[in-house]
Amino acid sequence: xxxxxxxxxxxxxxxxxxxxxxxxxxxxxxxxxxxxxxxxxxxxxxxxxxxxxxxxxxxxxxxxxxxxxxxxxxxxxxxxxxxxxxxxxxxxxxxxxxxxxxxxxxxxxxxxxxxxxxxxxxxxxxxxxxxxxxxxxxxxxxxxxxxxxxxxxxxxxxxxxxxxxxxxxxxxxxxxxxxxxxxxxxxxxxxxxxxxxxxxxxxxxxxxxxxxxxxxxxxxxxxxxxxxxxxxxxxxxxxxxxxxxxxx
Numbered sequence: 001x002x003x004x005x006x007x008x009x010x011x012x013x014x015x016x017x018x019x020x021x022x023x024x025x026x027x028x029x030x031x032x033x034x035x036x037x038x039x040x041x042x043x044x045x046x047x048x049x050x051x052x053x054x055x056x057x058x059x060x061x062x063x064x065x066x067x068x069x070x071x072x073x074x075x076x077x078x079x080x081x082x083x084x085x086x087x088x089x090x091x092x093x094x095x096x097x098x099x100x101x102x103x104x105x106x107x108x109x110x111x112x113x114x115x116x117x118x119x120x121x122x123x124x125x126x127x128x129x130x131x132x133x134x135x136x137x138x139x140x141x142x143x144x145x146x147x148x149x150x151x152x153x154x155x156x157x158x159x160x161x162x163x164x165x166x167x168x169x170x171x172x173x174x175x176x177x178x179x180x181x182x183x184x185x186x187x188x189x190x191x192x193x194x195x196x197x198x199x200x201x202x203x204x205x206x207x208x209x210x211x212x213x214x215x216x217x218x219x220x221x222x223x224x225x226x227x228x229x230x231x232x233x234x235x236x237x238x239x240x241x242x243x244x245x246x247x248x
Contacts, residue, residue: 018237019165028136041077052125145176165235201225
């Protein structure tokens with residue numbers, strides 16, 4: 001039986017646009033980064049997973065910077081983390097450069113990173129924030145598959161929501177489809193019906209682009225069906241799909 005708080009969080013996520021599991025993953029990442037910055041940024045032991053992964057992944061690095069800038073305007077945590085990473089990478093690169101320039105008898109006895117079975121700058125662990133987000137997805141998918149048929153309120157809210165995205169349907173079916181086959185059937189059918197409905201609206205959108213039917217106006221559903229389909233394939237909310245292209 002899932003905890004009431006877990007069910008409530010899932011219901012709240014279902015009320016919002018985009019895949020609810022993706023949203024809860026993001027929330028878990030934000031909370032983890034915030035706690036890390038406030039409690040562990042100056043703790044060398046706590047930073048060790050970040051050292052092993054050679055930093056956070058690019059999206060979570062951006063989240064780290066945004067979190068610290070929005071809370072204090074300064075970046076002591078980013079400096080403490082990435083100063084050490086810069087040192088480690090610099091030392092490994094310099095050692096590889098020396099070995100390549102002038103392979104000595106001693107260098108033949110001391111294995112290089114490649115000889116030791118790893119590539120240059122290869123991490124020995126995953127981005128720790130990605131690991132936390134992934135655990136959040138697994139836990140919340142468990143709640144969804146366990147409760148969707150037993151909890152009338154959750155089922156009603158989910159039926160009116162975007163539903164979970166393609167990635168999390170794959171993951172949910174792989175992890176919990178055998179244990180909760182009827183729940184998997186319900187979730188899969190909801191996705192199938194939603195996609196078919198939106199596909200029909202998209203076909204109407206395309207038909208009305210034809211000059212012959214130019215006088216027919218688009219309905220609200222026909223205008224937004226493409227956003228709902230993209231939400232299924234990406235998990236992202238509608239507001240993420242706009243004309244703005246972020247610079248590199």
